[in-house]
Amino acid sequence: xxxxxxxxxxxxxxxxxxxxxxxxxxxxxxxxxxxxxxxxxxxxxxxxxxxxxxxxxxxxxxxxxxxxxxxxxxxxxxxxxxxxxxxxxxxxxxxxxxxxxxxxxxxxxxxxxxxxxxxxxxxxxxxxxxxxxxxxxxxxxxxxxxxxxxxxxxxxxxxxxxxxxxxxxxxxxxxxxxxxxxx
Amino acid sequence: xxxxxxxxxxxxxxxxxxxxxxxxxxxxxxxxxxxxxxxxxxxxxxxxxxxxxxxxxxxxxxxxxxxxxxxxxxxxxxxxxxxxxxxxxxxxxxxxxxxxxxxxxxxxxxxxxxxxxxxxxxxxxxxxxxxxxxxxxxxxxxxxxxxxxxxxxxxxxxxxxxxxxxxxxxxxxxxxxxxxxxxxxxxxxxxxxxxxxxxxxxxxxxxxxxxxxxxxxxxxxxxxxxxxxxxxxxxxxxxxxxxxxxxxxxxx
Numbered sequence: 001x002x003x004x005x006x007x008x009x010x011x012x013x014x015x016x017x018x019x020x021x022x023x024x025x026x027x028x029x030x031x032x033x034x035x036x037x038x039x040x041x042x043x044x045x046x047x048x049x050x051x052x053x054x055x056x057x058x059x060x061x062x063x064x065x066x067x068x069x070x071x072x073x074x075x076x077x078x079x080x081x082x083x084x085x086x087x088x089x090x091x092x093x094x095x096x097x098x099x100x101x102x103x104x105x106x107x108x109x110x111x112x113x114x115x116x117x118x119x120x121x122x123x124x125x126x127x128x129x130x131x132x133x134x135x136x137x138x139x140x141x142x143x144x145x146x147x148x149x150x151x152x153x154x155x156x157x158x159x160x161x162x163x164x165x166x167x168x169x170x171x172x173x174x175x176x177x178x179x180x181x182x183x
Numbered sequence: 184x185x186x187x188x189x190x191x192x193x194x195x196x197x198x199x200x201x202x203x204x205x206x207x208x209x210x211x212x213x214x215x216x217x218x219x220x221x222x223x224x225x226x227x228x229x230x231x232x233x234x235x236x237x238x239x240x241x242x243x244x245x246x247x248x249x250x251x252x253x254x255x256x257x258x259x260x261x262x263x264x265x266x267x268x269x270x271x272x273x274x275x276x277x278x279x280x281x282x283x284x285x286x287x288x289x290x291x292x293x294x295x296x297x298x299x300x301x302x303x304x305x306x307x308x309x310x311x312x313x314x315x316x317x318x319x320x321x322x323x324x325x326x327x328x329x330x331x332x333x334x335x336x337x338x339x340x341x342x343x344x345x346x347x348x349x350x351x352x353x354x355x356x357x358x359x360x361x362x363x364x365x366x367x368x369x370x371x372x373x374x375x376x377x378x379x380x381x382x383x384x385x386x387x388x389x390x391x392x393x394x395x396x397x398x399x400x401x402x403x404x405x406x407x408x409x410x411x412x413x414x415x416x417x418x419x420x421x422x423x424x425x426x427x428x429x430x431x432x433x434x435x
Contacts, residue, residue: 040207121197125198
C-alpha cells in the first residue's frame with residue numbers, strides 16, 4: 001500500500017491512518033535527526049515535532065504520494081534550525097568563557113576502523129559525518145545513509161538535482177579523505 | 184572494478200551500517216508511544232480539526248436548509264389543500280383562474296425556494312395530488328429583475344368525463360422549466376415550458392411529450408382571464424389537451 005490512501009484518510013481526520021504513516025517513517029526521521037544533531041534528546045524532540053507539524057499541515061500536502069519526501073523536508077528544516085540555535089549558543093558560551101569549545105573527542109579515529117570494535121567504528125563514522133560542512137552533510141545523510149535517490153534528495157532540500165550531485169561528490173571526497181586510512 | 188570504486192563502496196557500506204544502528208536511548212516502542220501521545224494530545228487546532236469544524240458547519244447549514252425546505256414543502260401542501268377545498272383542482276376549467284391570494288402564496292413560495300438554493304435560475308411546479316417539483320434552469324437564463332411569471336396549466340382528457348388537473352409553474356420570464364405532469368389514470372406527461380414576456384403580454388413556449396413518443400411543440404400567446412389551448416397530443420388511447428393561463432407578478 002502506498003502513502004496516498006493513508007494521506008487522504010489522514011486529511012479526513014483519521015488518526016489511525018496517520019498512525020500508519022508514523023509507523024512507516026518515524027525510525028528514518030529519528031535516524032536523520034540523530035545523525036545530524038548527535039543528541040538523542042534533540043532527535044526525540046525533532047521526531048515528535050516533525051510528525052506533529054505534518055499532522056497539522058497535512059491538508060497542504062498537494063501530492064499525497066510524496067509524504068516520505070515531505071516528512072524528510074520537515075525534519076531537515078527542524079534539524080537545521082536546531083543546529084543554528086546550538087551554534088549560536090556555543091558562540092555565546094565561547095565568548096563568555098574565553099575558552100575554545102572542546103571538540104568531540106575522537107581519538108578512536110587514529111586507528112584503522114577494522115581494528116576498532118563495531119561500536120567504536122560506528123561512533124567514529126557518525127562523528128565524522130556530523131563534522132561535515134553544513135551544505136554537504138544533509139546530502140550525505142539523505143543519499144549515502146538513508147538511501148534516497150538524488151532526485152528525491154533534491155526535492156527534500158528544495159534544490160536542483162545538479163546541486164545535489166555536486167554536493168554528493170564533495171561529500172564523497174570529504175568522507176574518503178577522512179575515512180580512507182581507516183578502512 | 185577500480186580501487187577508488189571499491190573504497191567508495193566500502194565507505195558507503197560503513198555509513199549505512201552506522202546509520203542503521205542508530206536507536207533511541209530507550210527503545211523504538213517508547214519513541215513511537217511519545218509521538219503518538221504528542222499527536223493525540225495536540226492542543227492546537229490542527230488543520231484536520233479545522234476541516235472537521237468546517238464540515239460540521241456545512242452540515243449544520245445543510246440541516247437548516249433541509250428544515251427550510253420542509254417548511255416550503257409544508258407551505259406548498261397547505262396551499263394545495265387550500266386550493267382543493269376552494270374547488271380549483273376539481274373545478275371546471277373556466278373556474279380555475281387565479282385569485283390574488285394564490286398569486287401571493289405562489290410568489291412567497293418561489294421566493295423561499297430561491298433563497299434556499301441561492302440561485303437566480305430556480306423554478307417551481309406545484310400540481311394536483313400534492314405533486315411538486317423544484318428545479319434550476321441549466322442554461323441559467325438571466326432573470327428579469329422585477330417580474331416572475333405564474334403559468335397555470337389545465338390538463339384535460341377528451342374522452343374522460345373528469346375534471347381537469349391543474350398545475351402551477353412559477354419561473355422567471357425566458358427561463359425554462361422541465362418537469363412532469365403526474366396524472367391519475369395515465370402515464371405522466373413530460374413538459375418543457377418557457378414563458379416569454381413582451382410588452383406585458385405573455386406567450387408560452389411549450390414542448391410536451393406523452394407515452395414517451397407523442398410530442399408537440401408550440402409557442403402560444405396566453406391570457407390571464409381565460410384558458411388558451413397550448414398543445415394537444417395523443418396519450419394512452421385518448422387525446423389530451425394542455426390549456427394555460429399566465430400572469431406576471433412583481434417579484435419585489
